[in-house]
Amino acid sequence: MTDYTELRAGLRKQLEKVERSYPSASYNAQVEEFREREYPQLKGITYLDHAATTLYSSSLIDAVSSDLKKNLFGNPHSLSPSSLETTKRIQDTRVRVLQLFNADPEHFDVVFCGNTTAAIKLVADAFAARSESGRSGFQYRVHEDSHTSLVGVRQLAIDSRALKSFQMDEFVNSREKDGCGLMAYPAQSNMTGQRYPLSWATKLRQNRPGWYSLLDAAGLVTTSPLDLSNVSTAPDFVALSFYKMFGYPDLGGLIVRKASSSIFQNRKYFGGGTVSFVMNPSGHPSNNLPHAVRKLGSPHEYLEDGTVPFHSIIALDHALSDHTRLYSNFDKISRHTQALGILLFESLKARKHANGTSIVHIYTDQHPSCPNFQGATFAFNLRKQDGSFVGFNDVLKLASVRDIHLRTGGLCNPGGVMKWMNLSEQEMRKNFAEGKRCGDEWDLMNGKPTGAIRVSLGAMSSLDDVVKFISFIDEFYVDNTPxxxxxxxxxxxxxxxxxxxxxxxxxxxxxxAAFDVPPSQSWxxxxxxLEYDREFCLIHQGTGKVMDMKMYPKMALIRPFINLETRQLSISYKQITTTLEIPLDESLPTHSHPITKKCNSKVCGDTIVVQAYSEKRISEWFSDALNVPCTLARYPSAPDGGxxxxxxxxxxxxxxxxxxxxxxxxxxxxxxxxxxxxxxxxxxxxxxxxxxxxxxxxxxxxxxxxxxxxxxxxxxxxxxxxxxxxxxxxxxxxxxxxxxxxxxxxxxxxxxxxxxxxxxxxxxxxxxxxxxxxxxxxxxxxxxxxxxxxxxxxxxxxxxxxxxxxxxxxxxxxxxxxxxxxxxxxxxxxxxxxxxxx
Structure with a gap:
């Protein structure tokens, strides 16, 4: 294994070479200076999951906290001074968001929502409402390398197809008038980091009247600018998540090209704040007149149902300021992550086993030296000397032990998995029939990976993040036949x-904890x-799932004692003075036999039926011990226990x-x-x-x-x-x-x-x-x-x-x-x- 200091020195020289070779790439050394101060949560941690969410700075949290402590913000639907102040801040923030993307407020609007998925669903529901209003349904074309949230829109369309890149080119360049349709694709793949042409939206508008474009920009805007200055070439709808850009707040947005907003007129539902007139008569309104009239004007006025998350929008205002103070602009972030991305990409490609075979099998057709085609997100799997794959879940386990944070699995990109893992539709269905589920631990089936490892860089990523990850690969996966x-x-x-x-x-x-059987006692x-082994469990009162020590390590401190003479299970915890006594013998509820009720639960992916102890004293005891809402349950011996x-x-x-x-x-x-x-x-x-x-x-x-x-x-x-x-x-x-x-x-x-x-x-x-x-x-x-x-x-x-x-x-x-x-x-x-x- 290469010495860490030696590896770092070598990669530092390589980074300098990257900057000389690729003028568009420029490492921001200032990150190393302020990282410890602004991101103390990174101490001892290598964070490589910026595509999921980037990190918030300490100064951002301080600014938001100070603002909320000093100022009073009322509900924007009221007209009090505090409410008017909230409305003003929301309006200002809305403009700042549009300015970030060079989007003229005269031609664009931003609708605040929960996340990218919520933004996509807002558009999808509008198209689905066409058929409900008596018109024909809509057609849908989606790129194969799309997030699950874009794939989900297929459920609403009368005709939907997933297209490869060359098919997307053919589709947008063919002149046809074929009704109403929606074409969606990612600006950057959430799986591989590959980037796709923004010109597809332009060509679609030119060649297919009646078709609209939906751009999933969540992956791109994490580290790169998005320019919407040309209203004639911009996508009709752009979905994004601000937590992927700034780490906080947990908020999403839909940027709407106003000229395309008429599609939302088919919406049926309305929420508070989106109507100019509304009444609630006991019967049908007279003369078939509507009992509500929607607001006109900018899309956000009639699309933001109910009270917007105004505290989060105020936090977004601070995030915009703080991000600019730290990083100046997204062009600088893009050059920084490109430099690190090239270094990481080439370092991964250079890892070899003793027999010369490559360790890292990267899934991309592009090189990060060209930011138009590849971002600083990479998906890959590891291979052994004989060419067979290492299970990605096992890589995750070792990475977690080394405090390296990354993503593994199907990455919410089913089309990407099918393409890069070379899995046919029949193989995917076969894997499902054999037990494969999203988020489970089946990482290899029939010799093929069912997903990948993903590492992604962000604004605050540093050279040391790359060095530590490459060192990790060298330590555990380079086979030098030791x-x-x-x-x-x-x-x-x-x-x-x-x-x-x-x-x-x-x-x-x-x-x-274990109960060690006394040496003098037979069992x-x-x-x-063994009798009574894992007969009881703790279930989370919110999810109903069986809890485990991996997620709740303090469970190791809950100590049971079995007394076969008294037929009691005694349970203690060092910070709680009382001891719980649970009868071992299953019986009808009495004073000494606590009341239980059947409930569904899950353990290791299996659905089971357990008998949950419903008495408050029992649930409070365990909840106090772990600081988690939970209670004791027993796996019944009856046949209906599953x-x-x-x-x-x-x-x-x-x-x-x-x-x-x-x-x-x-x-x-x-x-x-x-x-x-x-x-x-x-x-x-x-x-x-x-x-x-x-x-x-x-x-x-x-x-x-x-x-x-x-x-x-x-x-x-x-x-x-x-x-x-x-x-x-x-x-x-x-x-x-x-x-x-x-x-x-x-x-x-x-x-x-x-x-x-x-x-x-x-x-x-x-x-x-x-x-x-x-x-x-x-x-x-x-x-x-x-x-x-x-x-x-x-x-x-x-x-x-x-x-x-x-x-x-x-x-x-x-x-x-x-x-x-x-x-x-x-x-x-x-x-x-x-x-x-x-």
Missing amino acids: SLYTTEPFSNSCSHTATKISKISVYPIKSC RIMTQG GRYMKNHVRQANGEIPIALRNESPILVVNRKSLDPINEAIYKSGGKLSDISVFRSNIIVDGPQPFDEDKWLQLGFKNSNSTIQLLGPCRRCHMICIDQTTSERSPEPFVSLSKLRTINGKVYFGQHATFICDSDIQAGSIQVGDELDISYIDLDSSDTDSGESCSSGNTAITADTAVDVAEPAVKQEAALASCVLQ
């Missing part, structure tokens, strides 16, 4: 064939896991095994010795050693040597024929970085673990397992100190010469060898089939 942790080679004649259980942990409340174990079963990559061929509220499998087994090489790596890097508790296992055993568990088939109890059957390695996320005693986050052990235990971009530690009982009741008991016989996978028939390997002690997990799933064996996900010798 020497990884190994021990003595293993053979089937290994003398270590036994182990002992050193610890048993039950997690009564999902994502809360019931079943096919679906079923959850092991995930595909660990599912048994001989039937589905229930997992209740567990993430993937009934039981998690960890070998204590496997932590040793990880802590050794942490120690060498100067980090804090990790405790075994961060891996949140159910059963800890003292295996013969580190990572020996990769070769285990099953663990047999010496006093019975029952077994713990191993199902495959456990994929890990950065939740293991949460200290289970303090709830504090740190990069370790995920960083060191990822360097020792990664295959196909996924990080592994521990083994999924299930209990196979020798009795008809499918239940047994387990206790600390129990001796277990280790049965190893038969490796004689395995191909040990091929397949990509992951260092795992004396073994390598490979992607190309397989075990017959019809036999009891380790289960891996599609790209991971079994454990074999190194």
